Structures are given as structure tokens and as C-alpha cells.
Amino acid sequence: MYGKNGISKYSLIVILTFILGYIVFLIWRLFFTKPSITLERDHVISTRNHRYDTAQIECIYVNYRRIGIKLYGKRLVPIDLCFYFRRGQDSAGVEAVHEWAARNDKEIKHKFFQTLA
Incomplete structure (x- = not known):
């Protein structure tokens, strides 16, 4: 787990999870918010x-x-x-x-x- 490949693997998982969460947030904001001026x-x-x-x-x-x-x-x-x-x-x-x-x-x-x- 703490080896050379373990840390990079977990770092990659954290980064990909963050990116996926951000994409879901953008799609949710696009379709479910009603902007108004x-x-x-x-x-x-x-x-x-x-x-x-x-x-x-x-x-x-x-x-x-x-x-x-x-x-x-x-x-x-x-x-x-x-x-x-x-x-x-x-x-x-x-x-x-x-x-x-x-x-x-x-x-x-x-x-x-x-x-x-």
C-alpha cells in the first residue's frame, strides 16, 4: 500500500474521483438550476x-x-x-x-x- 506503485495508484483514484464528482456537479447544475436575471x-x-x-x-x-x-x-x-x-x-x-x-x-x-x- 505504501510502496512506490501503491501511493501513485491511490493518488490517481483520488484525482479521478474528484474529476468525476466535478463533472456530475456541472451536469446537475446545467439541467437542474434555473438561472434568472x-x-x-x-x-x-x-x-x-x-x-x-x-x-x-x-x-x-x-x-x-x-x-x-x-x-x-x-x-x-x-x-x-x-x-x-x-x-x-x-x-x-x-x-x-x-x-x-x-x-x-x-x-x-x-x-x-x-x-x-
Whole structure:
């Protein structure tokens, strides 16, 4: 067990168990969490529960069904500020985003955008 091959064997088992656990966690998070962005009166709460004031937000990008909120001074949209609407909620969701942008004087740009993880 404590020989040259024993320690490396157990180390490999521990590392592979950790990797397998991480993969299971990522798959569980992908399928069983429902990320949501909350548009409040003067701020936005992202999917990671970060608060962004309207003064930090430059504009809103719309690319087909994907919507991203771009911050000032950033070239890419943070992944926690990028979201989709479900099929039945498309029109109501996009209308709510347009109302929020109009209320806070933010421009909506219909173009492709990249995200930052």
C-alpha cells in the first residue's frame, strides 16, 4: 500500500474521483438550476446574485433569442448577464426588457455579441 506503485495508484483514484464528482456537479447544475436575471427599478441582479446599478450598464444586446447586458468599459458581456427566455415567455420577456431599457435610458442593440465566462 505504501510502496512506490501503491501511493501513485491511490493518488490517481483520488484525482479521478474528484474529476468525476466535478463533472456530475456541472451536469446537475446545467439541467437542474434555473438561472434568472431580475430587472429592478434602478439595478439588475444577475444569475450569480451580483447587483449592477444602471450607471454600470452601457446597453442591452439582443441576438435572436439571446439577450446580454453590456457593462461600461467592458468589451464582452459577462456570462451571468446573458440569458434566454423560455418559448412561452418570449414576447412578454422581450417587452419587459424594452420597458426597463426605456425607463432607464439604455439603448437596445440588435447585434451579435460575445460573452466572457
